[in-house]
Amino acid sequence: GDSVTQMEGPVTLSEEAFLTINCTYTATGYPSLFWYVQYPGEGLQLLLKATKADDKGSNKGFEATYRKETTSFHLEKGSVQVSDSAVYFCALRTNAGNMLTFGGGTRLMVKP
Amino acid sequence: GAGVSQTPSNKVTEKGKYVELRCDPISGHTALYWYRQSLGQGPEFLIYFQGTGAADDSGLPNDRFFAVRPEGSVSTLKIQRTERGDSAVYLCASSSQGQGGDEQFFGPGTRLTVL
Numbered sequence: 001g002d003s004v005t006q007m008e009g010p011v012t013l014s015e016e017a018f019l020t021i022n023c024t025y026t027a028t029g030y031p032s033l034f035w036y037v038q039y040p041g042e043g044l045q046l047l048l049k050a051t052k053a054d055d056k057g058s059n060k061g062f063e064a065t066y067r068k069e070t071t072s073f074h075l076e077k078g079s080v081q082v083s084d085s086a087v088y089f090c091a092l093r094t095n096a097g098n099m100l101t102f103g104g105g106t107r108l109m110v111k112p
Numbered sequence: 113g114a115g116v117s118q119t120p121s122n123k124v125t126e127k128g129k130y131v132e133l134r135c136d137p138i139s140g141h142t143a144l145y146w147y148r149q150s151l152g153q154g155p156e157f158l159i160y161f162q163g164t165g166a167a168d169d170s171g172l173p174n175d176r177f178f179a180v181r182p183e184g185s186v187s188t189l190k191i192q193r194t195e196r197g198d199s200a201v202y203l204c205a206s207s208s209q210g211q212g213g214d215e216q217f218f219g220p221g222t223r224l225t226v227l
Contacts, residue, residue: 004154036218042220043116043203043218043219043220043221044155044203044205044218045218046215046216046217049215089154089155091154098143098145098160098162098167098168099145099157099160099168099171100145100147100155100157100216101157102154102155102156103154104152104153104154105152105153105154
């Protein structure tokens with residue numbers, strides 16, 4: 001079945017450090033890929049998405065590129081801020097189905 | 113409405129009791145989803161509605177779980193004979209068409225605690 005694997009946290013960084021959160025997937029067909037973020041005390045929010053191979057999703061300084069050859073969708077940001085502290089979830093959605101399949105989440109803590 | 117709303121925000125019940133969780137999707141969204149998020153894990157799919165009908169209920173863990181959406185808007189997730197293992201945050205999401213690239217908008221969740 002479909003699955004998403006992402007690096008375990010917590011990831012602790014200093015402000016302005018470079019961030020990478022790895023995400024790999026297994027799916028039939030050609031899924032759409034998503035990163036969702038959950039800030040403390042808030043609900044899940046879509047951060048960015050990519051719907052086909054080599055697409056790059058970007059938002060709020062975060063980027064992720066859909067790599068079909070490595071079945072990956074790693075999240076990156078060049079300079080993190082304290083306000084980026086949250087839990088990040090990688091997810092996929094196949095064209096055959098409608099539900100999202102999520103990874104286990106990665107907690108990011110950014111220290112000033 | 114501005115977003116997806118869920119009530120109650122918290123529900124504490126005793127083992128064996130019946131509970132109902134409500135979801136109000138974004139107005140006009142035809143697709144509605146229920147997910148369950150256990151502590152420290154990602155959300156897991158339960159059921160998907162397109163309009164009034166359950167198009168995919170493959171994620172419901174057993175027959176104690178049931179969901180309805182009688183008028184194609186509000187949905188209720190019903191859990192019978194609750195067990196301690198049902199304790200989790202139940203998330204509802206809606207999207208405009210339910211197709212591959214559509215964004216799913218999530219509600220704040222209902223935290224269910226079964227004592």
